[in-house]
Amino acid sequence: MNEFTPIPAREPPASSVGIIGWVRAHLFSSWFNSALTLLILWSLLQIVPPTLQWLFADASWGGTGSEACKTDFVSPEDGETYRVDAPGACWTFTRVRFVQIMFGLYFASHPSEVWRPVLMFALFGGLIAPLFIPAFRWKLPLGAFTLLVFPFIAVALVHGEWLGLPVAETNEWGGFMLTFFLAAGGIVLALPIGILMALGRRSELPIIRSLCVFYIELWRAAPLITILFMASNLLPLFFPSGVDFDKVMRALIAITMFQSAYTAEAIRGGLQAIPKGQDEASSALGMGYWKKTGFIILPQAMKISIPGIVNTFIELFKDTTLVGIIGLHDFLGSAQIAARSPEWKGYDFEAYVYVALIFFMCCFAMSKYSQHLEQKLDTGHKER
Amino acid sequence: MLEENKVNKAGGRPIPLHRDPKVRGIAFQIVAVLFFVWALWTIGSNTVTNMEERGIVLGLSWLEKLAPFQVGFSPFLANELGQNSYWRIFFIGVQNTIYVSFFGVIAATLLGFVIGVMRLSPNWLVAKIASAYVEIFRNIPLLLWFFFWYFIVFLPVLPGMRESISFADAIFINKSGLYLPRPVMESSGAATIFLLICAAAIAGVVYLARWAKKQQDQTGRQLPVLPISLAILIIVPVAGFYVSGSPYSLEYAQLGTFQLSGGINLTTEFFVVWFALTTYTAAFIGENVRGGILAVSHGQTEAARSLGLHHGQNIKLVIIPQAMRVIIPPTISQYLNLTKNSTLAIAIAYEEIASIWMGISLNTTGQALIIIAMTVGVFWTLSFLTSALLNWYNKRVQLTER
Numbered sequence A: 001m002n003e004f005t006p007i008p009a010r011e012p013p014a015s016s017v018g019i020i021g022w023v024r025a026h027l028f029s030s031w032f033n034s035a036l037t038l039l040i041l042w043s044l045l046q047i048v049p050p051t052l053q054w055l056f057a058d059a060s061w062g063g064t065g066s067e068a069c070k071t072d073f074v075s076p077e078d079g080e081t082y083r084v085d086a087p088g089a090c091w092t093f094t095r096v097r098f099v100q101i102m103f104g105l106y107f108a109s110h111p112s113e114v115w116r117p118v119l120m121f122a123l124f125g126g127l128i129a130p131l132f133i134p135a136f137r138w139k140l141p142l143g144a145f146t147l148l149v150f151p152f153i154a155v156a157l158v159h160g161e162w163l164g165l166p167v168a169e170t171n172e173w174g175g176f177m178l179t180f181f182l183a184a185g186g187i188v189l190a191l192p193i194g195i196l197m198a199l200g201r202r203s204e205l206p207i208i209r210s211l212c213v214f215y216i217e218l219w220r221a222a223p224l225i226t227i228l229f230m231a232s233n234l235l236p237l238f239f240p241s242g243v244d245f246d247k248v249m250r251a252l253i254a255i256t257m258f259q260s261a262y263t264a265e266a267i268r269g270g271l272q273a274i275p276k277g278q279d280e281a282s283s284a285l286g287m288g289y290w291k292k293t294g295f296i297i298l299p300q301a302m303k304i305s306i307p308g309i310v311n312t313f314i315e316l317f318k319d320t321t322l323v324g325i326i327g328l329h330d331f332l333g334s335a336q337i338a339a340r341s342p343e344w345k346g347y348d349f350e351a352y353v354y355v356a357l358i359f360f361m362c363c364f365a366m367s368k369y370s371q372h373l374e375q376k377l378d379t380g381h382k383e384r
Numbered sequence B: 001m002l003e004e005n006k007v008n009k010a011g012g013r014p015i016p017l018h019r020d021p022k023v024r025g026i027a028f029q030i031v032a033v034l035f036f037v038w039a040l041w042t043i044g045s046n047t048v049t050n051m052e053e054r055g056i057v058l059g060l061s062w063l064e065k066l067a068p069f070q071v072g073f074s075p076f077l078a079n080e081l082g083q084n085s086y087w088r089i090f091f092i093g094v095q096n097t098i099y100v101s102f103f104g105v106i107a108a109t110l111l112g113f114v115i116g117v118m119r120l121s122p123n124w125l126v127a128k129i130a131s132a133y134v135e136i137f138r139n140i141p142l143l144l145w146f147f148f149w150y151f152i153v154f155l156p157v158l159p160g161m162r163e164s165i166s167f168a169d170a171i172f173i174n175k176s177g178l179y180l181p182r183p184v185m186e187s188s189g190a191a192t193i194f195l196l197i198c199a200a201a202i203a204g205v206v207y208l209a210r211w212a213k214k215q216q217d218q219t220g221r222q223l224p225v226l227p228i229s230l231a232i233l234i235i236v237p238v239a240g241f242y243v244s245g246s247p248y249s250l251e252y253a254q255l256g257t258f259q260l261s262g263g264i265n266l267t268t269e270f271f272v273v274w275f276a277l278t279t280y281t282a283a284f285i286g287e288n289v290r291g292g293i294l295a296v297s298h299g300q301t302e303a304a305r306s307l308g309l310h311h312g313q314n315i316k317l318v319i320i321p322q323a324m325r326v327i328i329p330p331t332i333s334q335y336l337n338l339t340k341n342s343t344l345a346i347a348i349a350y351e352e353i354a355s356i357w358m359g360i361s362l363n364t365t366g367q368a369l370i371i372i373a374m375t376v377g378v379f380w381t382l383s384f385l386t387s388a389l390l391n392w393y394n395k396r397v398q399l400t401e402r
Helices: A018-026 A031-057 A091-096 A098-103 A105-109 A115-132 A139-148 A150-159 A175-201 A206-221 A224-238 A247-273 A276-284 A289-326 A331-338 A348-377 B002-010 B021-054 B086-119 B124-138 B142-157 B188-219 B225-243 B268-295 B298-306 B311-348 B353-365 B368-400
Strands: A070-074 A081-085 B165-167 B171-174 B177-180 B182-185 B248-251 B264-266
Touching: A031 B124, A091 A098, A091 A348, A098 A105, A098 A175, A098 A331, A098 A348, A115 A139, A115 A150, A115 A175, A139 A150, A150 A175, A175 A206, A175 A247, A175 A289, A175 A331, A206 A247, A206 B021, A206 B368, A224 A247, A224 A289, A224 B021, A224 B311, A224 B353, A224 B368, A247 A289, A276 A289, A289 A331, A289 A348, A289 B142, A289 B311, A331 A348, A331 B142, A348 B124, A348 B142, B086 B124, B086 B268, B086 B311, B086 B353, B086 B368, B124 B268, B142 B268, B142 B311, B177 B268, B188 B225, B268 B311, B298 B311, B311 B353, B311 B368, B353 B368
Parallel strands: none
Antiparallel strands: A070 A081, B165 B171, B171 B177, B177 B264, B182 B248
16 A cells, blocks of 8 residues: 655745745735835935935034034135035034933033933933833832832932922923923823722712713813913912912923823723623622722723823823923923024024934834733733 | 521611711712812902902903904904904904814825825835834924924925915915915806806715615616716806806915015915824824724625625725724814814914914903913814714714624
């Protein structure tokens, strides 16, 4: 008896595997796609090399003044030599004005105090970094410390009064540091309000529910600018005379109100995803509302809503630029002011590119992280 | 066990009042209401005393006063220096907000669909370019885009008044915007006839579309509705214009010594706000479109192909109608976002509600409370209308769902 031996499978044709196969399938699958591919490659060739040239190769990095970004230009008409802008980007500008763009006017005029915001950001980085290590065990206490204690350390360091350091008044705060304070402060303060409002909106008590719906919809319907105007124009009217908040505080209150409504909606999404059985099972075990909520429902709901909260935080982080309109010098505003100073007039393109790059990196990283969390936290307990 | 429970409920120890969930619920709500009323009352009385101290009269009579400033851009409402009451300024602001949002919504939808479909393209480069577009626009603040388009791109690139780019001396483009010829009505009778003819053409197209749908449902025959409709919509008004005796003439913008006068001027600020809102919102709409198309299961395509529908029919009759259910609700929310984001125009002084009402009018009158309340009221109304529209749509879609 001959044993059956199948002929080994033939290799797929060389044109459908490997690099050639991939290129054929993804770039040249039809005459239309081929034309499109060629057109795009051609335009990329027109755009990308000059952009890179401007960003890096032709850019000026060194020097201390705007002279470093100028070059000699011999006019073909009269043969004289003029000093004109160099063809590349002027990163000398962002380097020289780094402290102003990052930490605001106070630290720009007091270089000896710059270590304070630097230390603050370093501490923050040190606290955040272990949270990304999967094997790290003390995530919860560390996270709680970052949320509850670190804000006070940060304010103490930057403001300086509690530590006996030279005081940096809040109206001189600015730059990326202010953007960070407003966004991070907003989310930390908005979280407890958001949790309460989300629970209230799902409450069985009709009055509580309608009050919470009113609160959430009030802030969600209005654009952030109107809320910032409210805070800067109406807040002083709402409190007895004598009680006054400085500009930064007003903006922080506005941002907290605004953000708490969005946080509440993100958490409500998480609450809705918890199956009713969880609630019924804890009731059957004899738990009251607060025990049920605090030990069973909220921990699960919060876990599910973290990606949603991160997404609202990204929006908030971008939206903090609006405080420039009510007269605060945030990251974007500081860069703009630096680019309008007499010495650096005309370098606003560099300022915008610089701010845009940093915003892009922060927001892109956060959104990728939120997508990653969404996959990781999906333990299959969601109601589908 | 069950018996015991019953006894306990009927004749056993009654639940003490403070542990009865119903009583506790009511008590809790009363406390909440009392707190709410107390907070409102405190804020209210503080506001009244503070306003008295600052000499601001609480009332609406100032709205009738004439505003001492001019609004540059008002496409419909009349607007002359020293002739506008604050009421009119408010309505001009609302008008300009709606005006720019309307065009923004249309353009963002079109661009968003293109981006969304591009992200699903089988061509790797096209898909990557679309996703780069989405990431770049979504991760950079809108305000920065406003500044970038205004200060870096359009203001430096557009020519000055004297060097205006002109097309046949009818359309001009320069730093202060786009100038178009303005239609001027010659005779109101003829204009009425002309408008009636246009309305009849639109009604005819709607009727045709319905009739064609019915035909298709009954017989399966498809009519070329789109070319016929386009032909009707172009030929009938053009013919009607001459039949009714040319009721409109065009007023061209004239290049004077210092400025262009006459015609319709769409300011650069208007254009930049429209452009920035469109490009930004399109990134979000593109993601909705992509998600909606991906949500239609592949089995639908396979079933359509096995029924003998070709690729175009599959897209038009099977994929798009089902994807629309997923795409439309979040896209309507994006329309509301676009409208809310148009308030950023205050940064480059396009004259919408935030800039001429909450900005300039607040500064000239000091009536912060009423001005901000009216502004928030506008957005409340818009957001209420949007959610009503969403609910209506969701209900309608749910009915047809299996």
